[in-house]
Amino acid sequence: MAALDRAAAATVVAGVSGSVAPARAASRDFQPAYLRLVEAGLLDERIEAIAAHYDQCGLCPHQCGVNRNDRETGLCGASARAQVYSHAPHFGEEIPLVGRRGSGTIFFSHCNLRCVFCQNWPVAHAGRGRAASDRQLADRMIDLQRRGCHNINFVTPTHVLPNIAWALGIAVRRGLRLPLVYNTSGYERVEMIRLLDGIIDIYLPDLKFMDGSQSERLAMERAGDYPAMAQAAILEMHRQVGKLVTDERGNALRGLMIRHLVMPNRVAGTREFVAWVAENLPLDTYVNIMPQWRVEHRAFEHEDIARGITVGEFLEAMDWARKAGLSNLDERAVSAEKVYRQRLGS
Ligand code: SF4
Numbered sequence: 011m012a013a014l015d016r017a018a019a020a021t022v023v024a025g026v027s028g029s030v031a032p033a034r035a036a037s038r039d040f041q042p043a044y045l046r047l048v049e050a051g052l053l054d055e056r057i058e059a060i061a062a063h064y065d066q067c068g069l070c071p072h073q074c075g076v077n078r079n080d081r082e083t084g085l086c087g088a089s090a091r092a093q094v095y096s097h098a099p100h101f102g103e104e105i106p107l108v109g110r111r112g113s114g115t116i117f118f119s120h121c122n123l124r125c126v127f128c129q130n131w132p133v134a135h136a137g138r139g140r141a142a143s144d145r146q147l148a149d150r151m152i153d154l155q156r157r158g159c160h161n162i163n164f165v166t167p168t169h170v171l172p173n174i175a176w177a178l179g180i181a182v183r184r185g186l187r188l189p190l191v192y193n194t195s196g197y198e199r200v201e202m203i204r205l206l207d208g209i210i211d212i213y214l215p216d217l218k219f220m221d222g223s224q225s226e227r228l229a230m231e232r233a234g235d236y237p238a239m240a241q242a243a244i245l246e247m248h249r250q251v252g253k254l255v256t257d258e259r260g261n262a263l264r265g266l267m268i269r270h271l272v273m274p275n276r277v278a279g280t281r282e283f284v285a286w287v288a289e290n291l292p293l294d295t296y297v298n299i300m301p302q303w304r305v306e307h308r309a310f311e312h313e314d315i316a317r318g319i320t321v322g323e324f325l326e327a328m329d330w331a332r333k334a335g336l337s338n339l340d341e342r343a344v345s346a347e348k349v350y351r352q353r354l355g356s
Pocket of ligand 1: 067068069070071072073074075076083084085086087088122168169
């Protein structure tokens with residue numbers, strides 16, 4: 011089979027949509043989760059509970075135990091001051107996040123998973139970006155709201171959760187009213203996700219690997235427990251926010267959206283991924299089976315992933331998803347699938 015061409019993979023065919031209509035809510039009735047915590051007088055308490063983790067860092071499954079308030083760093087390489095690479099309206103995220111005016115992304119430097127095939131490696135691995143105080147982080151959130159973004163999308167947030175929490179406290183007092191998106195690799199401690207209950211509106215986790223030997227080999231050292239950690243975290247995310255709910259224009263307000271990148275030679279365990287979703291979550295959970303694999307960073311050092319994915323590999327992934335009964339597949343993935351099937355005449 012021919013290697014996937016990226017432009018075609020990103021093609022959206024007008025009129026093609028996911029298989030089910032998402033749950034709708036009126037935008038005028040929407041209130042982000044954190045405002046309810048404010049009304050209940052609980053936000054400050056929650057912020058302090060999250061912030062306490064910098065003294066002996068256990069924010070993620072690595073549980074390094076370093077005192078980041080005392081300038082120690084753990085495996086992620088991050089200090090107690092968040093580093094931000096960029097903040098801007100982003101139009102490459104899933105359509106319910108992008109809407110007409112973009113998803114308000116804040117890209118954090120460093121990462122606690124650091125896959126060898128990372129497409130963001132200068133930021134996630136090399137730590138490119140600038141330090142931002144919590145006040146400056148709040149400024150960026152307010153700026154994205156002022157620019158009309160539909161949400162605040164924290165990209166790779168796990169290792170800087172205390173900064174996000176402090177900045178949120180400031181931004182709420184300054185009028186922040188947008189839903190918050192937690193855009194994560196999935197390498198999370200369920201205990202930390204529980205602390206986000208009532209703060210995060212939309213969870214956007216990856217589920218990258220279903221086999222710990224693959225995450226051990228292709229992500230950061232000691233990440234062999236990735237599948238178990240990510241699966242437990244996703245179940246907790248779903249418990250908190252449920253299925254995706256959009257407003258009358260299709261913009262996401264609340265819910266779980268799962269991403270899974272198809273890799274060459276079935277390395278990502280896509281068949282096991284769709285089976286796990288089907289067995290553990292509602293069949294209409296929003297799932298994005300992504301075809302945009304690229305041989306990035308150090309992927310070329312691993313023979314089995316040192317090539318693009320084939321059309322056949324992407325189409326078999328979509329077939330598995332449908333056979334498993336998944337009915338709320340990402341619109342762009344469905345469109346890419348249609349394009350490839352048309353080309354193949356199947
Ligand atoms: S967030 Fe960083 S320092 Fe903290 S436990 Fe994870 S890898 Fe270690």
